[in-house]
Amino acid sequence: MGPRLLLVPLGCLALLLPPPRAAEFSPSLDSDFTFTLPAGRKECFYQPMRKEASLELEYQVLDGAGLDVDFHLLSPKGETLVFDERKSDGVHTVETEDGDYMFCFDNTFSTISEKVIFFELILDNMGEDGQDDEDWKKYVTGTDLLDMKLEDILESINSVKARLSKSVQIQTLLRAFEARDRNIQESNFDRVNFWSMVNLGVMVVVSAVQVYMLKSLFEDKRKSRT
Numbered sequence: 001m002g003p004r005l006l007l008v009p010l011g012c013l014a015l016l017l018p019p020p021r022a023a024e025f026s027p028s029l030d031s032d033f034t035f036t037l038p039a040g041r042k043e044c045f046y047q048p049m050r051k052e053a054s055l056e057l058e059y060q061v062l063d064g065a066g067l068d069v070d071f072h073l074l075s076p077k078g079e080t081l082v083f084d085e086r087k088s089d090g091v092h093t094v095e096t097e098d099g100d101y102m103f104c105f106d107n108t109f110s111t112i113s114e115k116v117i118f119f120e121l122i123l124d125n126m127g128e129d130g131q132d133d134e135d136w137k138k139y140v141t142g143t144d145l146l147d148m149k150l151e152d153i154l155e156s157i158n159s160v161k162a163r164l165s166k167s168v169q170i171q172t173l174l175r176a177f178e179a180r181d182r183n184i185q186e187s188n189f190d191r192v193n194f195w196s197m198v199n200l201g202v203m204v205v206v207s208a209v210q211v212y213m214l215k216s217l218f219e220d221k222r223k224s225r226t
Contacts, residue, residue, distance in 0.1 A: 030165060032120040032172050034062070037069065037107045039114050044104040047121060049076075049096035054124035057103060060089040060176050063183040065113035070106035075099070116183075118176045122169065 037043055049055055061067045071090060073082035076099025082092045086109070094101075107115050 029123045029126065030120070030169060032118065034116065034118045037105055037115045037117055039110045039112055040108050042104055042106040042108055044102055046100045046102050047123075048100050049098070049123070050126055051096070051098045053096045053126050054093060055096050055101060056091070056093040056122040056124070057119060058089075058091045058122075058173070059105070059117060059119035060173075060180060062116040062118050062176065062180045064115035065110070067115075067180070067184075069115055069117060070109070072102075072104040072106065074102045074104075076101060118179070120169070120172060 035043070047055065057073065059069075059071060061069050066086075067088040068086040069088075071082065071084040071087060072080065073092060073094070075081055076097065081094055082090075084090050105115075105117055105119075
């Protein structure tokens, strides 16, 4: 198990540095990061979780030869919950217990190519929403004469909040897919240009050889007889 690492976002880039202890992510229930994983390196992150909560993690390799990486997800007890070998993307959801969950991206199998990796964390049932529900219930008493009960308002607000969060998540994933497709297209464009130049050079050489051979066939060889 590698050393614990601290994630420090810089713009859209995450810089990975070894700290003396595990670092916690932003209190936000939905966080996404993009970082560069050098060749021959393995980077690990830690996420504190509560009991009976839910941790959903989605990752994608945006750039790099092969667009693949090894992924590990371990429980606070050190048990391997998920292991993806040489995958370009993945989505995993686990029910959690109290403790720090560790997930690692492994690029040690690559000796040359670095990888640009995007991942998103979605944390559910972390306790904050439940407290809000209890606060709302304090005001429900005595509202039976209202046309719309506070429970209905709360349900509508939670529904809108959930749909907005889902929309933000989908937009983030679409941006990640767009970045990966753009990198692939740019790589293909460079390859097409390179091999086009190679083919052009071969055609020029073959044309010159053919002209030379045809010219030699029509030369007057009688001049050489003296």
